[in-house]
Amino acid sequence: MLKADDTIAAVATPMGEGGIAIVRVSGKDSLAILQKVFFPKKNVKRFRPGLMHYGYVKDDKNNDIDEAMAVYFRAPFSYTREDVCEIHTHAGVCAEMVLERLIRAGARPAERGEFTYRAFLNGRISLDRAEAVMSLISAQSAEAAKKSLSQLKNGCSSVIRESVDELKDLLTLIDAAADFPEEIDEEVTAEKVRSVSEKIARGLKRISDPAYARVLRRGVQVVIAGAPNAGKSSIMNRLLSFDRSIVTDVPGTTRDVISESVSLKGLKITLSDTAGIRETPDEIERQGVRLAEKSIREADVVLLIIDASEGELSPETKALLEVKDERFILVANKDDVKQLDVPGAIRVSAKTGEGIQLLSDEICRRAARDEDDEKLLTLRHIESADAARKILEDMLKTADATPLDLLREDVTQAMEQLCKITGENLSESVIDAIFENFCVGK
Ligand SMILES: Nc1nc2c(ncn2[C@@H]2O[C@H](COP(=O)(O)OP(=O)(O)OP(=O)(O)O)[C@@H](O)[C@H]2O)c(=O)[nH]1
Ligand SMILES: [Mg+2]
The missing domain is CATH 3.40.50.300 (P-loop containing nucleotide triphosphate hydrolases)
Known part of the structure; x- marks a missing residue:
């Protein structure tokens, strides 16, 4: 698992010839590091957040490295929710030299996806939305970009979130029925578990279509x-x-x-x-x-x-x-x-x-597939949704004869599968593996 208390830097734009590159810095020392390397032309006393400053990046002997623009975003109003700086340099070698300068001034080179990882760790975006960032970057068609952006804005699917809430409510109800058997009828509770599970399984089936995701x-x-x-x-x-x-x-x-x-x-x-x-x-x-x-x-x-x-x-x-x-x-x-x-x-x-x-x-x-914005885009999400659906469907086959405490186990397992999608209760290694697929600088 990556450390999250230091300050990271990376070139966020593709390497190679081009007009402008953006070098990004995130972490608590961002502003201090920026002030060591970037000197605004107009002698400003302090960087105003969100405002572009024109000036020069210089080395530690005051030699110019590049003419550039720089902007500072104060936490939590940034992509990562940390202090973030961006230096807009000339592309190619200049960007690499500016990155080297930032590293000498105290930043650490960012790992793949580390900016988005921090946004996730700091609660700015859920895991499914972080994954949408990745599919947006790698979208191969306008249609794929549109769907990824929608997932970035709204999360992968409201069906998943609603299902998690409904399963949580079922657990509460089952527990209440166990604690207060005189007040809450066991058979009525079991019937509720069956009907809600059936509805959830139907919803999960609708949004899970691997062919659609693949296309x-x-x-x-x-x-x-x-x-x-x-x-x-x-x-x-x-x-x-x-x-x-x-x-x-x-x-x-x-x-x-x-x-x-x-x-x-x-x-x-x-x-x-x-x-x-x-x-x-x-x-x-x-x-x-x-x-x-x-x-x-x-x-x-x-x-x-x-x-x-x-x-x-x-x-x-x-x-x-x-x-x-x-x-x-x-x-x-x-x-x-x-x-x-x-x-x-x-x-x-x-x-x-x-x-x-x-x-x-x-x-x-x-x-062209149907315009159902709810459909899952990521294979990882489809696998978890299918696993949850299967648990519920298997449970429903014998639900009539199953005691409440066993139904509770299945409901819990189905919920855990769905929570994996948004990143709750996910193991560190799985999270690391997801962010490893990102590119550096994002
Ligand atoms: N008149 C006419 N000739 C056509 C038409 N389409 C293809 N041809 C001719 O049919 C012949 C075969 O065309 P290709 O496109 O090479 O056919 P193919 O199915 O790829 O053939 P293979 O690669 O050998 O399997 C060529 O002489 C084409 O000019 C058409 O719509 N009208
Ligand atoms: Mg041919």
Whole structure:
């Protein structure tokens, strides 16, 4: 566990060439350290909190290190709730030199996520909100950023917090029933435990959807599959609006999985073009087909491309239609040559571009999840919510015959699982592991 009583410093912006970098300091000696290294141009007697000061960072022999701006936030009105200073320097080497100067003046280099860790320790944010900071920083799409920001503002889900409160109330009620058996009826209490637990289990099920969390985190995986020569690569290039895949009239052109990401309506979509699926003696192509089949299994959405110009479904296409599930979108390509009536298929022509917008809209429709802001985003939260739900569901199976004190145990365990999400009663090592995934400076 990190020490929290010293003063830490780190460059909070990405390293490398750029306009400005921000070097951040947090801890009780922040202001004293700032005053040792930063000298405002206007001779101010003291740093006014929240106000930018223009000046120079100097070394201990009064040589200039950088021209900079500095601001001081007085505790508890800061990100960490401690005294915090930020020096806005020129990016690159200057930022590193300023950091070195701060360290020589008494700060310690911050560990990964240590600023947010202090915000958590000092009660400014709960663990789930600290985790939202991390998903916000690493968001891959506007949609993921929006959801992370909402989690940062409101916590992961009000369902979790309400469930914890309700389980606490149940425990109080069970204890009261044990202490005052004449006044509180045991059967009425047991019935209350059952009905509240049932409601909580339902709520937890609604907000826990690992597929949703995965899609938000890494985007939607859309695989373009079909028989050789159906026009998969041509459609890939059309959807991307540039030529990424090789297109020829030789069946078996694409042999590897070719992936490229696009942003469609704020969603990160990764398109993967694959080898046409067929029996073939060619070992390289056979490996490509195996990769294609694996991609289909792992995809969130599968575009099954059908060559309409053939006038009928090929045996390869028929075989793929047999394994079709709800992730599949049927696409009848080469509509400019021949119109083939395949029930439910979107008719397109990769050659003329006809129907491609419709196809793109359909991909977005499938990729966009419902707007339920309550859904959990972090796998850790989903695991705990599922564990709590399972405890309650198992309890409910036999609840009719179970004495109150045993119900109490299950309710306690379910509550402990949910408390893990907000960070109450969590072991130090688990908390440390969570913050280790952060970047330095945050
Ligand atoms: N007329 C017409 N030709 C098309 C259309 N789409 C693709 N083609 C042609 O069909 C042939 C195969 O296209 P590709 O995009 O390479 O097909 P593929 O499915 O990727 O083929 P493999 O990689 O070999 O599996 C090329 O000659 C394309 O120009 C279309 O909509 N209309
Ligand atoms: Mg191809």
